[in-house]
Amino acid sequence: MAPIENKNWLSDFILIQSRKSGVIYSAEKGGRRMQLFDLHCDTLYRAYTEKSTLFNDSFHVSFRQTQGIAPYIQCLAVWIPDEYRGTAAAELFEGCVRKLEEQLKDSGIRRCVTADDLRQTMESGGKGIVLTVEGGAVLAGDSANISRLKQAGVRMMTLTWNGRNELGDGAGVEQAGGLTDFGRKTITALEENGVIADVSHASERLFYDTAEIARLPFVASHSNAKAVCPHRRNLTDEQFEIIRQRGGIVGLNFCRDFLHKQSTNAKMYDIIRNAEHFLSLGGEKTVAIGGDFDGADIPADMDGLTSMPSLYEMFLHHNYSEALVRDIFFNNAFDFFCRYERLCRQESYQRKKENV
Ligand SMILES: [Zn+2]
Numbered sequence: 001m002a003p004i005e006n007k008n009w010l011s012d013f014i015l016i017q018s019r020k021s022g023v024i025y026s027a028e029k030g031g032r033r034m035q036l037f038d039l040h041c042d043t044l045y046r047a048y049t050e051k052s053t054l055f056n057d058s059f060h061v062s063f064r065q066t067q068g069i070a071p072y073i074q075c076l077a078v079w080i081p082d083e084y085r086g087t088a089a090a091e092l093f094e095g096c097v098r099k100l101e102e103q104l105k106d107s108g109i110r111r112c113v114t115a116d117d118l119r120q121t122m123e124s125g126g127k128g129i130v131l132t133v134e135g136g137a138v139l140a141g142d143s144a145n146i147s148r149l150k151q152a153g154v155r156m157m158t159l160t161w162n163g164r165n166e167l168g169d170g171a172g173v174e175q176a177g178g179l180t181d182f183g184r185k186t187i188t189a190l191e192e193n194g195v196i197a198d199v200s201h202a203s204e205r206l207f208y209d210t211a212e213i214a215r216l217p218f219v220a221s222h223s224n225a226k227a228v229c230p231h232r233r234n235l236t237d238e239q240f241e242i243i244r245q246r247g248g249i250v251g252l253n254f255c256r257d258f259l260h261k262q263s264t265n266a267k268m269y270d271i272i273r274n275a276e277h278f279l280s281l282g283g284e285k286t287v288a289i290g291g292d293f294d295g296a297d298i299p300a301d302m303d304g305l306t307s308m309p310s311l312y313e314m315f316l317h318h319n320y321s322e323a324l325v326r327d328i329f330f331n332n333a334f335d336f337f338c339r340y341e342r343l344c345r346q347e348s349y350q351r352k353k354e355n356v
Pocket of ligand 1: 201
């Protein structure tokens, strides 16, 4: 173990604070490392559609540039744009899955499907990915296709993108409705198959329909606070409160448009402003990271994954306790995924009992 003074990116101020908090750091290569569990990025989609890789340094996320972050668990979303429906949506998903398999080969990156996979990644301080889907259109209107998602290792699905699909309406639909009959059945089928329902991009009505049907906690993987930035993609205080009370989580989104009313003025600090608001609503165990890397324009003072240690440091500089910052950047998401797996087992037992 190198001495703690042998720092890399940490300022003296933080080192003093850190000693006070008594947190023990991993001192590999002469400095502490931060932990990161990011609930949303579009890097896999980009790697597939741009015939590139997960190791492209011109993307926001490159798995070659993870210095200072360990463990690092990244949810990789297969984005289904609104013009993809039916077999086109299913084929896009299959193409991304093939790309992922090819990329993970001999990469040392663990594919995390179960809570055990997540735990092993955490304990080894390694890199892991969780496959997710952004857009229920991937099901092509047939809930039997959820078993294909499960087989491919998908752990979370955003119900809609901005438009309308077979499940219901997204946040971009005028006079939007909520869940369709198929959408309602899908919520139950997702829970039965251990796939977390994600309400980022949902219309307000679809959000409330989901809250009514869901028996398990659900998440908003990449949405900010409407009270801070009144964008249709952000959550009202009431929505945040429902997710919080139900034991779900909310990932802070780095998209400029969702961070600041005047998006060109958005800065990294606006992530803290959104976090601050959620924390004022009692969100210490609810707020997580859902950066939207490679799917959004991020603030000019950020580069991508390589900016995460600076963001972590910025939280500490604003007098957030080390324990709270670790919860936001890693533990809240990690604990949620592990808890969801347990709840699924209990719920499937309960459903079986009710059907006897
Ligand atoms: Zn999105």
